[in-house]
Every structure is written in structure tokens, then in C-alpha cells.
Amino acid sequence: MATISQAPHEAAGAAPWKTHEVFNQAPPLEGVDVFASNTPLVEAVQREGAGWVCERASELGRFVGGEPQQQWGRLANENEPVLRLFDRYGHRIDEVEFHPAWHQLMKMGVENELHSLPWTSEQPFPHTARAALYMTAMQAEAGFACPITMTFAVVPALRAQPELAAEWEPLVTASTYDPRLVPASEKGCAIAGMAMTEKQGGSDVRANTTVATPLNGGGAGAEHEIVGHKWFCSAPMSDFFLVLAQTDDGLSCFLMPRILPDGSRNAFHIQRLKDKLGNRSNASSEVEFHGAWARMLGEPGRGVPTIIEMVGHTRLDCVIGTAAGMRVGVVNATHHAAHRSAFGKRLIDQPLMRNVLADLCVEAEATTALAMRLARAYDEAQEDADAHEDSSDAQLFKRLATAVGKFWTCKRAPNHAFESLECLGGAGYVEESGMPRLYREAPLASIWEGSGNVMSLDVLRALTRSPRSLEVFLAEVEQASGADARLDASVAALKEQFGDPATLEQRARRVVEGMALCLQGSLLVRHAPSAVADAFCASRLAGDGGLEYGTLPAGVDFEGIIARSRPQS
Numbered sequence: 043m044a045t046i047s048q049a050p051h052e053a054a055g056a057a058p059w060k061t062h063e064v065f066n067q068a069p070p071l072e073g074v075d076v077f078a079s080n081t082p083l084v085e086a087v088q089r090e091g092a093g094w095v096c097e098r099a100s101e102l103g104r105f106v107g108g109e110p111q112q113q114w115g116r117l118a119n120e121n122e123p124v125l126r127l128f129d130r131y132g133h134r135i136d137e138v139e140f141h142p143a144w145h146q147l148m149k150m151g152v153e154n155e156l157h158s159l160p161w162t163s164e165q166p167f168p169h170t171a172r173a174a175l176y177m178t179a180m181q182a183e184a185g186f187a188c189p190i191t192m193t194f195a196v197v198p199a200l201r202a203q204p205e206l207a208a209e210w211e212p213l214v215t216a217s218t219y220d221p222r223l224v225p226a227s228e229k230g231c232a233i234a235g236m237a238m239t240e241k242q243g244g245s246d247v248r249a250n251t252t253v254a255t256p257l258n259g260g261g262a263g264a265e266h267e268i269v270g271h272k273w274f275c276s277a278p279m280s281d282f283f284l285v286l287a288q289t290d291d292g293l294s295c296f297l298m299p300r301i302l303p304d305g306s307r308n309a310f311h312i313q314r315l316k317d318k319l320g321n322r323s324n325a326s327s328e329v330e331f332h333g334a335w336a337r338m339l340g341e342p343g344r345g346v347p348t349i350i351e352m353v354g355h356t357r358l359d360c361v362i363g364t365a366a367g368m369r370v371g372v373v374n375a376t377h378h379a380a381h382r383s384a385f386g387k388r389l390i391d392q393p394l395m396r397n398v399l400a401d402l403c404v405e406a407e408a409t410t411a412l413a414m415r416l417a418r419a420y421d422e423a424q425e426d427a428d429a430h431e432d433s434s435d436a437q438l439f440k441r442l443a444t445a446v447g448k449f450w451t452c453k454r455a456p457n458h459a460f461e462s463l464e465c466l467g468g469a470g471y472v473e474e475s476g477m478p479r480l481y482r483e484a485p486l487a488s489i490w491e492g493s494g495n496v497m498s499l500d501v502l503r504a505l506t507r508s509p510r511s512l513e514v515f516l517a518e519v520e521q522a523s524g525a526d527a528r529l530d531a532s533v534a535a536l537k538e539q540f541g542d543p544a545t546l547e548q549r550a551r552r553v554v555e556g557m558a559l560c561l562q563g564s565l566l567v568r569h570a571p572s573a574v575a576d577a578f579c580a581s582r583l584a585g586d587g588g589l590e591y592g593t594l595p596a597g598v599d600f601e602g603i604i605a606r607s608r609p610q611s
């Protein structure tokens with residue numbers, strides 16, 4: 043009889059599948075307080091006046107570093123929202139079904155008041171405090187930030203119509219999350235969306251063809267019936283939307299609920315969900331209004347000035363969200379490099395990798411500093427508005443710096459995500475690293491709510507409307523005058539850029555880039571450690587750097603810059 047001889051590895055006592063040891067891989071980055079370990083953010087929130095939120099942000103940071111970061115973000119993206127147009131009996135329902143992880147993220151956002159803090163808190167600098175919380179929560183995932191932002195941003199627009207604000211503001215600022223499609227008054231809370239973009243025009247919303255017809259008289263606050271479509275309408279399960287539509291008086295803004303006051307469904311019909319590059323946990327839809335009921339918000343024909351209040355606040359969040367995304371890139375890149383060795387050294391100790399990592403850290407810190415300074419401008423502008431001041435310095439700075447900041451920081455995001463991804467080598471290209479998700483998300487903030495050119499032109503518009511805003515902006519930048527010759531020279535060159543108004547539109551991107559770099563340079567020179575400010579000024583202002591990350595000049599304190607931004611694990 044034949045016998046099967048014993049395999050050599052069995053004889054040696056080893057498992058048959060054991061071909062190798064796994065080593066030289068980074069350990070999972072778990073249990074990190076994603077707020078407290080973000081030193082540039084902690085310093086910025088204290089500097090900009092909202093230090094009171096640190097303990098609370100740290101509690102959120104510890105929470106986010108657990109399940110939200112490890113599980114929820116991934117699950118919400120792997121299990122994409124599904125459109126259910128009909129129920130099993132054939133009734134039209136127009137609902138979108140989400141994975142439970144999406145609802146967990148939304149609940150986290152609402153319970154932590156990311157959508158409401160500036161409208162409800164009695165503490166100083168609540169916008170600044172909220173920015174720190176928002177940046178912390180977004181370390182888990184970016185998609186849910188879209189409806190959270192729209193719910194936050196709708197409040198100042200709602201206030202254009204006091205009776206609608208009285209009805210809806212308590213609902214959108216409630217800190218409970220209830221995704222059911224039932225009357226918001228029954229739930230005691232609401233999520234808001236916005237629908238402006240149509241097929242024939244998104245930037246140019248005045249080309250909207252959707253029509254609103256008054257049901258009984260018309261005018262501000264009056265009921266209307268709306269017929270038309272929207273080509274992009276994100277978070278279509280929201281409880282209500284601000285919608286632009288044409289009236290006899292011109293483009294006007296409307297508040298359109300999904301559920302009518304009698305409990306029935308509004309004629310708000312979802313056509314399909316967008317198959318998007320990224321942001322896949324969030325649903326973005328195409329919708330049609332077949333005689334949908336809505337009430338006019340603000341004055342007839344003043345749709346753009348009314349909704350612009352909402353748009354401005356969403357642009358602020360584009361900047362804060364971009365800083366959050368860059369932080370995710372820095373954390374992953376530095377963590378991997380600290381634990382992975384190649385050619386006899388840890389990657390973080392390889393001179394060229396140090397240059398790449400330090401450059402990524404500098405960019406993320408410059409973006410964080412700008413975002414937090416901008417958030418404080420919203421606090422100061424609000425204080426002035428409460429004191430019935432119009433066109434105050436803070437209000438002018440906020441208006442201009444929002445456009446400047448959104449253009450520049452959002453433009454810097456995709457390459458930052460790509461370079462962070464590449465620091466992980468091939469593993470960074472693999473979904474389970476989370477880096478492809480970061481990379482796919484990165485271009486969105488630049489497109490949404492004013493694409494790059496539109497933001498550059500918006501800067502020129504702000505300058506034309508109020509020439510004094512340039513003075514106010516430069517006064518902020520020049521607070522660092524004399525501290526760094528490279529910054530001083532850049533500010534002088536920037537001023538010259540405004541010398542030839544005839545070609546200003548063609549040069550708008552360059553001018554806005556110059557403004558953003560001077561503002562970031564000024565903030566870092568005043569507030570960041572000299573290593574960070576020095577690297578920024580050399581590479582971004584004095585031209586001693588290349589077109590790619592990792593081109594800081596030799597002599598920069600690479601180690602110090604990385605150590606400051608690296609999560610400790």
C-alpha cells in the first residue's frame with residue numbers, strides 16, 4: 043500500500059500555509075485623539091479666540107478616532123445610497139436608502155452641533171469653535187459634511203423671511219437627527235439642502251428656467267407652485283430646500299419642503315442619482331418639480347442676494363473641509379513613513395522623503411491657519427452685524443478672504459491628496475488604505491459653490507463693489523510687515539498686480555493666488571514656528587521651490603516641521 047510521506051514543514055512543526063513573516067508594515071493608526079494630535083489646529087483655535095472648545099473638541103477627537111474613522115466612513119462609501127422611486131405596491135415614494143453608517147455619521151454631526159453652534163452658542167467665537175469641531179469630525183469621512191454644511195449655512199438665508207425663520211430655524215438648529223420623511227414639526231428637527239444648478243447653467247444661475255407661479259397674490263413669504271428641474275441637488279432626503287425659480291419679478295428664492303403641511307409628499311421627484319467621481323457616501327440627484335409647493339424667501343426678484351448668504355457660508359466650509367482633508371493626508375503619510383523602512387532606513391529618515399512630508403505638512407498648516415482665521419472673521423462680522431454695522435472691516439475681510447481662500451485652498455487639495463497617497467507607495471493606491479477615497483473627494487470643493495474661475499471673478503467683484511476691501515485685506519497681511527523680507531517683497535509685488543485694470547480679468551487667477559499666498563505667509567510668519575514659516579516663505583513666496591511637493595530648499599528644518607504635524611502613536 044502506498045503511503046504519503048510527511049511534508050518537511052510538518053516535520054518541522056510549522057503550519058503548511060506559513061510562507062513568510064509579515065513585517066515592515068505600519069501598525070493601524072487607532073485610538074488617536076484626532077483633535078489633540080493636530081497641533082496646528084489646537085494652536086489656531088486658541089489663537090483665534092475659541093480655546094474654550096478644546097476640551098469638547100478633544101472628546102470628539104477621541105470618539106472620531108475610534109469607530110467613525112475605522113469603520114463608518116468606509117462602510118458609508120462601500121454601501122452607496124440607493125434610489126427607491128416606488129414602493130412595492132407601485133406608489134411613487136422618491137426615497138434614497140442609506141447604509142446605517144451614513145446615519146451614524148449624520149447623528150454624530152448633528153449631536154456635536156456642527157450644523158448649529160454659531161446660531162445657538164452663547165460662547166465667544168462660535169464659528170471658530172465650530173470650525174475646529176467640523177475639521178475634527180471630517181477626519182472620519184467627508185461625504186456627510188455636505189448636508190451638515192447646508193443645514194448650517196441655510197440659517198442666515200432663512201432670516202430674510204422672519205416668519206419662515208421662526209418656523210424653521212428651531213428645527214434646523216435642533217441637535218437631534220431623525221432621517222424619517224415625515225413633517226419636520228413632528229420630528230422637531232430638520233436637514234436642509236439647496237437646489238440652484240440647472241442643466242443649462244450652474245455658475246450662471248440667472249439662466250435658470252424653472253418657473254414659480256403665485257398661488258394667492260405672490261410676494262415675499264407667499265405660496266407658489268414651481269415647475270422645472272434641477273441638475274444637481276445633493277442630499278435629496280433633506281426636509282427642505284432653498285430653490286431658485288423665475289417669477290414675473292425675476293429670479294427669486296423659495297423654501298420648498300419635501301413633506302407638505304398636511305403630511306402628504308410634495309411634487310419633488312428624483313429622476314436619478316449622480317454616478318460621481320467621489321463623495322459616494324452622499325447622494326446627489328437630478329430632480330424635477332411637477333407643480334411643487336413652496337414659499338418665497340426674501341423679496342421677489344432678489345433670489346441671488348437671498349441665497350448668497352447660504353452660498354457664502356458653504357464656501358467657508360469648503361475651506362475648512364479642505365484643511366480637514368489635507369490633515370488626513372498628512373496623518374496617513376507621516377504615520378506610514380514613520381513605520382516603513384526602505385534601503386536601510388525608515389522612510390521618515392530618508393532625506394528626500396523628509397522633504398516631501400515636510401512640504402505636505404507646511405501646506406496643510408497654511409490651509410488650517412487660513413481656515414481658522416477665516417472662521418474668526420465670520421464671528422467678528424456677525425458681531426458687527428448684530429451692532430447694526432454695515433461694511434465693517436471684518437465684514438469686508440470676510441467677504442474677500444472667503445473667495446480668495448476657497449479658490450486657493452481647494453485648488454491645492456487634489457495634488458496634496460495625490461502626493462500623500464504616493465507616500466504610502468502601492469498600498470496608497472489600494473482602497474482599504476482610505477487614500478483613494480481622499481483623492482477622489484479632493485476636487486469637489488473647488489467645483490461646488492463656485493468653480494475656480496468663478497471664485498477668481500468673485501474676488502474681482504468684491505473689490506469692485508467695495509474698493510476699501512483691498513485695503514482691509516492688505517492691512518491684515520501687513521500685520522507681519524518687517525518680519526520676513528520675502529513676505530514684504532511678495533506684498534509689494536501683489537500691490538503692483540492691481541495696476542492694470544484692463545487685463546485684470548485675464549490675470550485673475552494669478553492675482554488671487556498672490557493674495558492667498560500673502561495671507562497664508564502672513565499668518566504663518568506671525569503665528570507658526572519659524573521652521574514652518576521659513577519653509578513657506580522660501581518655497582511659496584521667494585520661488586525657492588518647484589512645481590511639485592517635495593521641493594523645499596535644503597536647509598529647511600524638515601525634522602522639526604514633520605514632528606510638529608505627525609500624529610503621535
Ligand SMILES: Cc1cc2nc3c(=O)[nH]c(=O)nc-3n(C[C@H](O)[C@H](O)[C@H](O)COP(=O)(O)OP(=O)(O)OC[C@H]3O[C@@H](n4cnc5c(N)ncnc54)[C@H](O)[C@@H]3O)c2cc1C
Pocket residue numbers: 235236237238239242243244245246274275276277318321326486489490491492493494495496499
Ligand atoms: C458632487 C456635486 C454636488 C453638487 N451639489 C449641488 C447642490 O446640492 N445644489 C446645487 O445647486 N448645485 C450642486 N452642484 C453643482 C455645482 O454647484 C455646479 O456644478 C457648479 O456651480 C458649476 O456649475 P456648472 O456645472 O453648471 O458649470 P458651468 O457653470 O458650466 O462652468 C463650467 C466651467 O466654466 C467656468 N466658468 C463659468 N463662468 C465663467 C466665466 N465667466 N469666465 C471664466 N470661466 C467661467 C467655471 O469655473 C467652470 O470651470 C453640485 C456639483 C457637484 C459636482
